[in-house]
Amino acid sequence: MKKTFDLLAFELHRVRILYPVLVLIIALMQITAIVDTNQNYMSMLEHFQITGQGNLLDFKEYWGPTQFTAVTGHLAYVYSLFVGVFTLLIYSVVIWYQDWWGKNNLSYRLLALPGSRMSIFFSKLLAILFMMVGLIAFQVVMLYVGNELFELISHPELLESTSIRQNIEYNAFLYVILPNLIFDFFLHYTIGIAALTLVFMMIVIALCYKLKGMFVNAAIIVGGIAVAVSSIRFDIFRHLFVQEILYVVIALSLLVFFLSLWISRKLLQEKITV
Amino acid sequence: MKNNKKILAALFVVFLIPLIVLYARPIFSKTTEKNFQWEMTKGELEELEQLHLLGSVESTNGWKSIELTPLHDSGSTAVFESMYTQMNPFIESLQSRFPKFMRGKDAHIANFVETDQHLLHVADYHYFYGSNSGVPGNTTTLELSILDKETNEIMTDDIIVEGEEGLYYAYVTKMELSDSLLIFELHIGGDFNEEIFFYVYDLQKQEVQTIINPTISQEEIYYGSESDIFLINESTLVTNDVIYTYPDYETEEFEEIQTQRIIRAYDLNTGETKELTLPESFIHTNGILYAANDIIYLIRYEEGNLHIETFDVATEEVTETNIPVTTEIFDNEGQYLTATPYQDALFLTEQVLIDRDDQLGFVLLDVANLTARAEGFITTNQELRYYIDYLYFE
Numbered sequence: 001m002k003k004t005f006d007l008l009a010f011e012l013h014r015v016r017i018l019y020p021v022l023v024l025i026i027a028l029m030q031i032t033a034i035v036d037t038n039q040n041y042m043s044m045l046e047h048f049q050i051t052g053q054g055n056l057l058d059f060k061e062y063w064g065p066t067q068f069t070a071v072t073g074h075l076a077y078v079y080s081l082f083v084g085v086f087t088l089l090i091y092s093v094v095i096w097y098q099d100w101w102g103k104n105n106l107s108y109r110l111l112a113l114p115g116s117r118m119s120i121f122f123s124k125l126l127a128i129l130f131m132m133v134g135l136i137a138f139q140v141v142m143l144y145v146g147n148e149l150f151e152l153i154s155h156p157e158l159l160e161s162t163s164i165r166q167n168i169e170y171n172a173f174l175y176v177i178l179p180n181l182i183f184d185f186f187l188h189y190t191i192g193i194a195a196l197t198l199v200f201m202m203i204v205i206a207l208c209y210k211l212k213g214m215f216v217n218a219a220i221i222v223g224g225i226a227v228a229v230s231s232i233r234f235d236i237f238r239h240l241f242v243q244e245i246l247y248v249v250i251a252l253s254l255l256v257f258f259l260s261l262w263i264s265r266k267l268l269q270e271k272i273t274v
Numbered sequence: 275m276k277n278n279k280k281i282l283a284a285l286f287v288v289f290l291i292p293l294i295v296l297y298a299r300p301i302f303s304k305t306t307e308k309n310f311q312w313e314m315t316k317g318e319l320e321e322l323e324q325l326h327l328l329g330s331v332e333s334t335n336g337w338k339s340i341e342l343t344p345l346h347d348s349g350s351t352a353v354f355e356s357m358y359t360q361m362n363p364f365i366e367s368l369q370s371r372f373p374k375f376m377r378g379k380d381a382h383i384a385n386f387v388e389t390d391q392h393l394l395h396v397a398d399y400h401y402f403y404g405s406n407s408g409v410p411g412n413t414t415t416l417e418l419s420i421l422d423k424e425t426n427e428i429m430t431d432d433i434i435v436e437g438e439e440g441l442y443y444a445y446v447t448k449m450e451l452s453d454s455l456l457i458f459e460l461h462i463g464g465d466f467n468e469e470i471f472f473y474v475y476d477l478q479k480q481e482v483q484t485i486i487n488p489t490i491s492q493e494e495i496y497y498g499s500e501s502d503i504f505l506i507n508e509s510t511l512v513t514n515d516v517i518y519t520y521p522d523y524e525t526e527e528f529e530e531i532q533t534q535r536i537i538r539a540y541d542l543n544t545g546e547t548k549e550l551t552l553p554e555s556f557i558h559t560n561g562i563l564y565a566a567n568d569i570i571y572l573i574r575y576e577e578g579n580l581h582i583e584t585f586d587v588a589t590e591e592v593t594e595t596n597i598p599v600t601t602e603i604f605d606n607e608g609q610y611l612t613a614t615p616y617q618d619a620l621f622l623t624e625q626v627l628i629d630r631d632d633q634l635g636f637v638l639l640d641v642a643n644l645t646a647r648a649e650g651f652i653t654t655n656q657e658l659r660y661y662i663d664y665l666y667f668e
Binding site for chain 2: 005006008009012013130133134136137138140141144164178179180181182183184185187233238239240241242243246
């Protein structure tokens with residue numbers, strides 16, 4: 001455990017610059033979305049009044065009030081979410097290969113450390129999860145702060161306040177990241193963590209078996225797609241109620257998680273080389 | 275290194291705070307607690323004891339199924355709340371009451387019909403691309419399942435459906451059940467067009483008695499008309515179609531979408547159209563249309579009265595009756611209303627309860643004697659929207 005946390009601290013120390021920069025980029029993109037949404041709305045109002053279509057109240061009646069939901073639907077806002085998610089996804093691969101590739105011999109030292117080699121695996125997994133939780137928490141804060149900022153700069157007579165829940169619901173991708181119901185939150189992140197563990201296992205396979213490992217990984221991906229397509233094609237969940245399907249999904253996620261851990265442990269202890 | 279770990283632990287706790295605020299607050303705010311009161315202005319609450327109102331209530335965590343009964347506290351059947359398990363309240367109710375029957379059946383409300391004795395289901399057909407059969411043929415079979423609610427016995431039968439070559443789908447949009455006849459509206463899709471039929475299935479003989487080809491144009495189908503079906507006697511089916519007339523886009527003139535009501539009657543034995551000369555008010559007036567025992571009723575609320583017009587199909591006699599009611603039940607020019615047969619009467623109610631200043635009025639109408647047997651309203655103590663979707667009776 002001590003080794004895992006030491007390595008976790010080491011992994012997070014490596015991103016001490018990159019991670020705050022990522023957070024800053026996301027914040028700037030979301031603030032841009034807030035300002036741009038307001039400016040667009042004010043430009044529309046100006047055009048509405050110049051062309052003699054009516055006054056402020058006519059505009060509000062015709063176009064509707066200004067709401068923060070328009071911000072969460074703004075392209076810059078959507079892209080900011082993609083930036084966060086994809087950066088973490090890419091770093092999930094980089095976090096392994098930066099130790100194994102190149103001229104440095106860090107992987108030697110990591111493997112030579114006393115104690116279980118699974119500490120390497122867990123420290124990298126926890127580092128990604130730590131950063132993920134940080135980004136989610138930051139997103140929640142940005143929703144509250146952004147809402148306040150939007151209400152501050154918007155025309156008070158055009159503004160209609162919306163709840164955080166409504167703002168989240170308006171953006172489908174944001175809803176996946178921050179579902180309204182706590183059960184769905186755990187469901188999404190159970191599936192997500194299982195998928196991340198699977199990706200880590202595939203990286204370990206590739207590190208162990210090189211080209212052969214790539215073929216094994218390709219087979220895993222093809223097999224996974226085939227199972228998913230077959231389950232839809234043959235409607236294998238037809239006799240299950242929707243709650244039961246959720247239980248199956250959770251059980252499969254846990255199975256993938258523990259199986260990936262077990263295979264990774266075997267490979268890290270017995271097979272992996274530098 | 276030790277300090278680093280402390281910083282990490284502190285950071286993690288800081289990260290958790292916004293998440294706890296977001297997810298824990300609704301749990302402790304108790305805003306999802308339901309509280310509805312039934313108040314009677316006429317008649318006794320016990321008269322409605324077999325009534326179940328199934329609906330949805332909007333809570334801070336999204337929509338939630340709810341069941342209201344006059345003599346019991348409201349409650350939800352959901353084991354846990356998830357966006358993925360939210361479904362039609364009627365289907366949710368059927369799954370909890372008849373799990374064995376419901377297993378393996380699509381959760382489409384239109385495919386089910388329930389009476390106090392039976393629950394029936396007709397399955398849809400959809401051609402699956404890439405299936406072994408290659409190209410779609412011109413026939414298919416739809417499975418009919420009948421549950422006897424007393425004995426829990428399930429009977430099944432295959433209903434053969436024939437269409438043009440290239441039958442891509444056949445799906446049920448509504449069902450009606452009399453003592454021995456099941457009538458369902460079936461949309462059949464071929465290569466180039468869609469056809470609508472009414473299938474009349476004899477439950478005693480276990481065979482299709484008649485296939486009615488109604489006089490519904492392709493345009494009506496294309497623009498999506500809505501219809502109700504009524505059995506006004508053992509041999510006549512009445513359909514109430516609301517046809518949407520869309521603006522002419524070629525002229526680029528903005529027009530409101532117009533609606534037109536068409537009431538048609540069909541002979542269940544021969545499948546032929548029956549002549550029906552209804553008064554103009556039945557066609558041009560908003561209100562609830564209901565039919566039973568050879569009589570078609572048009573019911574609407576007008577300034578403290580239920581105004582009821584009746585048309586006797588046999589004698590073509592028209593009557594008009596005003597029934598004074600104390601409950602205002604018709605909001606929004608007759609929209610969001612529902613009428614359900616209940617113990618030889620008709621339970622009329624609004625469907626939407628907007629907030630705690632609103633009342634969800636209801637009237638139990640004795641259709642034979644044209645009197646209000648019971649009246650009342652439901653109120654809530656919350657600023658929540660509530661929709662009654664379906665009613666069923668124990």
